Amino acid sequence: MQSHSHATQYPGAVDISPNDDGLPGIAALRDIVGAGMTIGLILSVLALIVAAVIWGFGANSSNPHMASRGKTGVLVACGAAILCGAAVTLVNFFWDVGQGIS
Template sequence: MFDLINSVVSLPLSLPVLLPMDIDINPNSNGLPGISQLRTIVGAVMTVGLILSVLALIVSAVVWGFGANSSNPHLAGRGKVGVLVSCGAAVICGASVTLINFFWNVGQSV
């Protein structure tokens, strides 16, 4: 009984270790039809995101101003949060290509 348990425990140690082969795969910019149209669509979505971020910033600033001038701290707080969120959204939309390239490079170095 003890020999059976000992042989089962030592079984994984006797299996050969398989290491992955040296694989090098890079993005293919012409591998699928419609890649250029997809890039155009992504660029348009980034532009719309930036425009909506500016609109949200303007609306939030107006809400913040109304809340501050009407002595309504809840409305002023909501306006402040809206300003921060719209600025964060603009940063993410503007830096999305740089962020993706950075994390791609980090993933390639792993």
């Protein structure tokens, strides 16, 4: 019985990084993403105002369920604003973490 030994061949190190000129329309995509972030922040402010009004009506009308829903809405709106504002920083942080894995 013959033993065949196949040498395992690994490709060379892959070195790929994001570039700005790989695809057409990258600048337009950046503008669209920025506009989406702006819309998200504006909607967060609107949701915060609406939730605060609901919280106020619930507190003034002795309706604990409505007041509780208003408080929850305020927290959700603030969380959404934090995520919209920190999206770029979060993606860059996790990109850097991913680049450190070898």
